[in-house]
Amino acid sequence: MTQRISVVENILNANDRLAQENFERIQAAGVFSINIIASPGAGKTSLIERTLPLLKGRLRVATVDGDIATSLDSDRAAAAGASASVQINTGGDCHLDAVMLRGALDQLDLTQYDLLIVENVGNLVCPANFKLGTHKTVLVASVPEGDDKPYKYPGSYRGVDALIVNKIDLLPYVDFRMDYFLQGARVLNPSAAVFPLSCRSGEGLEAWIKWLVQNAA
Amino acid sequence: MHELPAAQALLKIALERAEKANAKQIVALYIVVGELSSMVDDSVQFYWETIAKDTIAEKATLRFRRVSAELQCMICFHKYRPSQSELICPQCGGVGAKIISGEEFFLEAIDVEN
Numbered sequence: 001m002t003q004r005i006s007v008v009e010n011i012l013n014a015n016d017r018l019a020q021e022n023f024e025r026i027q028a029a030g031v032f033s034i035n036i037i038a039s040p041g042a043g044k045t046s047l048i049e050r051t052l053p054l055l056k057g058r059l060r061v062a063t064v065d066g067d068i069a070t071s072l073d074s075d076r077a078a079a080a081g082a083s084a085s086v087q088i089n090t091g092g093d094c095h096l097d098a099v100m101l102r103g104a105l106d107q108l109d110l111t112q113y114d115l116l117i118v119e120n121v122g123n124l125v126c127p128a129n130f131k132l133g134t135h136k137t138v139l140v141a142s143v144p145e146g147d148d149k150p151y152k153y154p155g156s157y158r159g160v161d162a163l164i165v166n167k168i169d170l171l172p173y174v175d176f177r178m179d180y181f182l183q184g185a186r187v188l189n190p191s192a193a194v195f196p197l198s199c200r201s202g203e204g205l206e207a208w209i210k211w212l213v214q215n216a217a
Numbered sequence: 218m219h220e221l222p223a224a225q226a227l228l229k230i231a232l233e234r235a236e237k238a239n240a241k242q243i244v245a246l247y248i249v250v251g252e253l254s255s256m257v258d259d260s261v262q263f264y265w266e267t268i269a270k271d272t273i274a275e276k277a278t279l280r281f282r283r284v285s286a287e288l289q290c291m292i293c294f295h296k297y298r299p300s301q302s303e304l305i306c307p308q309c310g311g312v313g314a315k316i317i318s319g320e321e322f323f324l325e326a327i328d329v330e331n
Contacts, residue, residue, distance in 0.1 A: 008324070009230050009323060190312065
């Protein structure tokens with residue numbers, strides 16, 4: 001005989017619970033943490049490379065880098081001045097999840113840092129579904145990607161605390177309507193902090209650094 | 218690609234519930250998928266066929282119920298469906314909306330045989 005059992009359970013519940021555990025652990029150590037998501041090539045690693053030297057002497061920073069393979073990104077973070085840098089190779093997975101971050105936290109003495117920067121795998125779809133347990137989510141967009149991305153990837157743009165618009169030095173060469181882009185981003189995120197900047201020229205980095213320092217204080 | 222861990226999580230929940238009910242077989246799963254959840258039915262189905270093999274859910278049918286996206290303007294409170302290239306409120310042009318539906322991704326029920 002067939003019987004129907006009511007379930008009503010969020011399918012990614014187990015990940016959400018672990019993310020909450022990660023959050024409590026990071027919080028208890030007094031560390032401010034961010035999860036950086038972006039499509040490949042938007043400038044996540046460049047942003048971290050530019051950010052770390054500007055935080056020198058102000059915040060002690062640990063980075064966790066997620067990549068499908070290689071340790072190129074964590075090597076770049078270490079070279080730029082991260083006090084500690086952990087590489088997670090997802091082995092083909094297109095996103096980090098809470099279990100992977102827990103594994104990385106195990107390798108860090110969190111009490112030694114003020115700021116934890118988690119660099120997610122370059123992908124604008126999957127990471128949005130898997131909470132990690134960081135305080136804030138930062139999305140790095142870039143001018144050459146086009147101004148329609150908030151409309152195409154509402155799942156990723158929604159719930160973002162800070163939005164970086166990188167490569168603004170290319171604005172004269174690309175058809176990118178900043179107002180259309182920001183409108184799409186703000187509909188679902190009226191309170192997100194927005195930082196137009198260029199990792200190449202350094203323009204606009206100051207406001208971003210100020211936001212980090214204020215949050216980590 | 219993220220449908221693989223999703224399918225694994227789905228199987229785990231279904232097996233736990235079936236075991237609790239002392240079921241011999243799971244014959245159907247009712248899954249609710251919101252339009253904004255970025256989960257693709259066909260992909261979940263594809264991974265399911267591999268991972269459910271040799272479990273009591275092996276022969277289960279996956280039944281998907283799609284939920285469309287609906288937003289509510291927080292200025293004039295008009296409810297609307299977002300279009301492909303516009304998210305702002307079509308009634309007042311307001312920027313600032315809440316997602317009413319479309320982000321669902323949950324297992325609603327399972328059919329089992331004892």
